[in-house]
Each structure stands twice: as C-alpha cells, then as structure tokens.
Amino acid sequence: MMKIGVLGYGRAGKAVVNVLSSDPRFELRWVMRGRAATATPLEGLEQALLVGLEGLDLEQWFDQHPVDAVVDFSQADAVYRYGELLRERGIMLVSAISAYSPEHLEYLRQMGQDTRVMSSPNITLGINFLLLAAKMLREIAPFADVEVIEQHFRDKPEVSGTARKIAETLHLEDDRITSLRLGGIVGHHEVVFGFPHQTVRLVHDSIRREAFGTGAAFALEELARCDKGFYSFDDLLMQKIRHQLLNMGG
C-alpha cells in the first residue's frame, strides 16, 4: 500500500481525502492544513492525522510520519516549504495547484532531478482527454476560430489554470478565454471550434470535487511507474495508453 499525505483541507482537499482514504491502493497517513492545530485523528478516518502547518517542524513531521507520496491541494508557495524535504527523501509529489508561476514550475522541474513530480492545473481524466481531442482538431483545422469558456464558483479569484493550459496548448492568446463566476459551479470548461458551416464544442464538467480525488489516484498509480522526473497529467495519460496498447498487442 502506498502511504500518502495530503496538503490542503479546503474545498478540494476535503473531497480528495474522502476518495483517497477509501481507495484500497493507498494508506492515508496525514492531512496538513494551513492554520495552526495540534495533530488530531481525522474525524471519521481515525487512522489518519489532521495537523496544522503553522509552528510545525516539517522535517521532524516527515521523519516521524513518513509517506511515499504527497498530494498538494493547498497553495502555490507551499512547495517552497516542503520541496527540499521531498527531494532528500525521494518522496513523490502529485501537485494539483493550478495557479503556479513560471518560477514555481521551474522549481518543480528541478525537484524532478531527485524525485518523481507530477503537476497539473486540472487533475481529472476527462479534461486531459478533452485536451488531447482539442489538440488533434486544432491540428486538423487550424483555420477554424477557437474560443475557450471556463465557469467556476463565485469565489474563485483567478482565471482557471485549466483554461490557460488549454489556450497554451491550442496556441491561443489568453484573451480568447471567457470566464464566468457564478453560484457553486465546481468546474466547467468548453472549447468551441467555429467552422464556416458547423460548430464543434468540446465540454467537460467537474460535477463533484471527488473527480479531483479519482484523478489524483490515477496520477499516484501512474507516477509510481515512472523514473525520477517532472511529468504532466497528459504524460501519465499517454504512458497509460501506450501500456494498454502494448498489452492489447499481446
């Protein structure tokens, strides 16, 4: 069983903890959140500890509560706090932070020299499949107009990292992204291809935040098969597809 620790116990982290703690492939050892708190058993998941980062000796924590992998649903700068500890111990990192700066991403790539790192602004299988489909259509029909629509819950501050990745993948400027913030929408992404006589819409909806948990589980299992390095979710998806094609080939 893979021992894991989760960083971030907010909107997404809580749902991800629910999914990973009930997956027989993983042993959830601890959940870390921003505010100060002594370590207590996680309600309903007594085998796991809930601990606050403030005032915590991280090195001592990792020594006393070793894990094989960390899943990060906290915030971008957290990686600067734990990154060296993971490198020294060769602990895998699955990071779902979607608002990394180029500097954060460069640091994560450096971490890949000593451990296995996966970073994805959207950790659902569905959105990464949509990305592959959109990339194919963009290459087949570069003449078509393309726009990206992203919709999220009212309090999400930034343009979605997913939409920015879609735009980058399709060689679009960020001004081709339309953002809506309303109600409790978990995550909606739509890529609209405008042809002269037809329209193609590729749509993905994260209906529940548990979708991020199943995506994290997929990423953990696939990353464990990799050598040291820095990977995106689609790197892992392509690895899985190649593995399946080889198996089909007998």
Ligand SMILES: NC(=O)C1=CN([C@@H]2O[C@H](COP(=O)(O)OP(=O)(O)OC[C@H]3O[C@@H](n4cnc5c(N)ncnc54)[C@H](O)[C@@H]3O)[C@@H](O)[C@H]2O)C=CC1
């Ligand atoms: N890649 C993906 O598919 C997804 C990515 N996200 C991203 O995950 C992040 C969190 O999203 P939400 O859960 O909505 O935010 P949130 O604000 O509800 O939760 C963040 C949590 O992280 C904690 N935290 C802050 N600094 C920390 C640290 N250094 N160590 C441990 N915990 C720390 C906070 O106390 C809070 O509980 C955002 O960057 C969001 O874009 C969210 C959903 C899906």
Ligand SMILES: O=C(O)C1=N[C@H](C(=O)O)C[C@H](O)C1
């Ligand atoms: O903040 C969120 O919740 C989400 N953030 C990610 C993003 O910014 O793309 C992914 C998902 O849409 C949910």
